[in-house]
Amino acid sequence: MLVNLFSVLQVKLNEYTCSVFQNNLKSGFFGERNELRATSVPVPFVGFSRKTIECKESRIGKQPVLVPSNVTITLEGQDLKVKGPLGELGLTYPREVLVERVESGILRIRKAVETRRANQMHGLFRTLTDNLVVGVSKGFEKKLQLVGVGYRAMVEGKELVLNLGFSHPVKMTIPEGLSVKVEENTRITVSGYDKSDIGQFAASIRRWRPPEPYKGKGIKYADEIVRRKEGKAGKKK
């Protein structure tokens, strides 16, 4: 009788610790603010077992971020400010990750919890942190190429002017913090310290004439490979 009671107690105890454990995992994974997402939980995520706690370290996340001496770092809780010769940028980390200064020239991103989401955030925020540091010290650039007879680009003051075969030239205001250079009327280089601003502006240039798949005419990224389709005439017998 005593023995039975003890084992019942033991089972109850196990159930309790197990459910506490699962609750922690769930709130860690979805976050209090993301409770809506819990209604559309993908099936593989529902049945958390003890195994999921051993999430693999993100390979990228583990690598330290090296901060050169011309970059100043200010870290307050989850807010990072990065100031360098080219500009100043900031980043707020989600609570799944922690950022810490190991030495004066080294930042490390760690996971605050062991969840799948923290794993993803770990790698992502390590990359974003590195982009800030590289951005304010060396900068980034994105190159575009105009392909098409008569297509031309030029910079006029704070505007990028594009002749793309429309009845009027397209004029785009160059955003603050970015600079644009045009070579041989057809090669555009967008540069600056904020990688995402550069990417967005480059994408908005390209959007005026995305390369068409038959002759590759349009605006393409310099490193973009346009997949050519065979012309309709080629299909006729």
Ligand SMILES: *[C@@H]1O[C@H](CO)[C@@H](O)[C@H](O)[C@H]1NC(C)=O
């Ligand atoms: C800042 O320091 C890095 C590393 O020493 C160097 O590569 C970079 O050119 C420097 N930036 C400027 C604008 O001097």
